[in-house]
Each structure stands twice: as C-alpha cells, then as structure tokens.
Amino acid sequence: MGNPPAHRARKRFGQNFLHDTSVIHRIVRAVDPKKGDNLVEIGPGQGAITLELLPIIGTMQVVELDRDLIEPLARRCGLVGEIRIHNADALKFDFGSLALPDRPLRIVGNLPYNISTPILFHLLKYADDIKDLHFMLQKEVVDRMAAGPGSKTYGRLSIMLQAKCEITRLFHIGPGAFNPPPKVGSAFVRLIPHVKPPVQIDDETLFAQLVTQAFSQRRKTLRNSLSKIVTPEIIQDAGIDPSIRPEQLPLAAFAELANLACKALD
Known part of the structure; x- marks a missing residue:
C-alpha cells in the first residue's frame, strides 16, 4: 500500500501518529475485531490502526477532525474495505447516531492527550449504545481511570468512569511507538459499559x-x-x-x- 503521505503532526490537534508495527498488531489482537462489528475509530490519523482493522471487519466508520488527512485516508482504506469518514470534532459528535439496535458500537482510538478526559465523559452519554471501548491514552490518565480508594491517583475520573464501566489496563506503550514521540508514557485500556450498574444512583x-x-x-x-x-x-x-x-x-x-x-x- 506504500508509505503514508507526508503530513506534519499538528500540535493543536494533539497529533502523535502511531507507527510501531508490533504495537499496532498488539492493539488489533486486544480489540479482537469480527466481521460485521459496528466499529468506530476516533482520530484515525494516517490509518495505522484503521488499515489493520478494516480488512477484518469489511466496513467501518471513523471520526477525524483534521480535514487534510481525510482524502489520503479514504484513498488508502478504499483498497482494503469500505470506510465512512465523518469530518467532525469527537467532543461534539453524536455517536448515538451510529448505533444500530442489534449492533452496539465498538469504539477504538488514539485519543489526543490534551482532550482525552472530556472525550471520555462525552462518550459516557452513549454508554447504553456501546459494547466496548479501546483507547490509547496517557499512562497517567489510565492510572487515574483504574485507581481504587486510598490511591493518590483515585479521584473524580476514577469514580465517574467506574460507575459506568468496567476498566481494564491492558499494556503500556513507549513514546518511541509514535511520531512525534510524546513526552509521556502511554497505555492501552479497555472499557466495557456495565449491563447492570454496580451502584444505584438516583440523580x-x-x-x-x-x-x-x-x-x-x-x-x-x-x-x-x-x-x-x-x-x-x-x-x-x-x-x-x-x-x-x-x-x-x-x-x-x-x-x-x-x-x-x-x-x-x-
């Protein structure tokens, strides 16, 4: 499929493009996509993960804010499957519009670290329409998400997410897996919305x-x-x-x- 087109990562979009093949394959194994899955990727970038997922499931949707990435992504993905690209801000996007009665959403993405927490809270609104979520995030954010009482990292993010989802830290990812390398370590995490909430919340x-x-x-x-x-x-x-x-x-x-x-x- 050739090399991805040259594109300078934009700081204002929090872009760090994944390029490490072994990490990409590990992510795909963790997501474990199946043909027919209603899979949505947030921030596909240059398609490093997309191009591995798409041939397996046949068709998928992505939400990408940077319009300069859309045409190259569509061209490359068109060779391996059917892709529908939404040029939109994930923080404002209606993910519920992509859900189907018998096909709950499976969401994956390399979230921009500068807005990862707001995106997670935005996605909680659609928990009833989601089967699972798999994200690359700043390691410190994943630590906070999975933290328990008494931990220094336990706080608002831990409680609000754990009230809605089961959270599993899967593996760490070093800065060298990205271009440009972020200044912090990363981690891959799985969230599965609770079928039955662990606690009753009246309001x-x-x-x-x-x-x-x-x-x-x-x-x-x-x-x-x-x-x-x-x-x-x-x-x-x-x-x-x-x-x-x-x-x-x-x-x-x-x-x-x-x-x-x-x-x-x-």
Missing part, C-alpha cells in the same frame, strides 16, 4: 456534582469539601466519617451519599 447530575465538589480540594475533609451540598449529619447517616478525605471513599459510598442528599432535597 446522575447531583452525583456528578457531589463527586466533583469532593475532589475540588482533595486535601480537605468531606465535612469541609461538601459543606455546600450536604450536612455533616447526612454524611454520618450514610455511615461515613465526616473527617476523612474523599480519596478514602469507595464508589458505593459516594452513591449512597448522593442518594441521601437527593432525598434531603425532596
């Missing part, structure tokens, strides 16, 4: 507000950090010590606290 908006507030000043105790949302009495009613810090609290406790706060507002 999603209030839950998100409470978690965000708790970690806005993470060195504060729950009594102080949540004073604008819940009283110390509500914290105690949830069976929680108001003097502990938020990183000590598991997901289930945050859900219980938010549900009690919701009842107090009724």
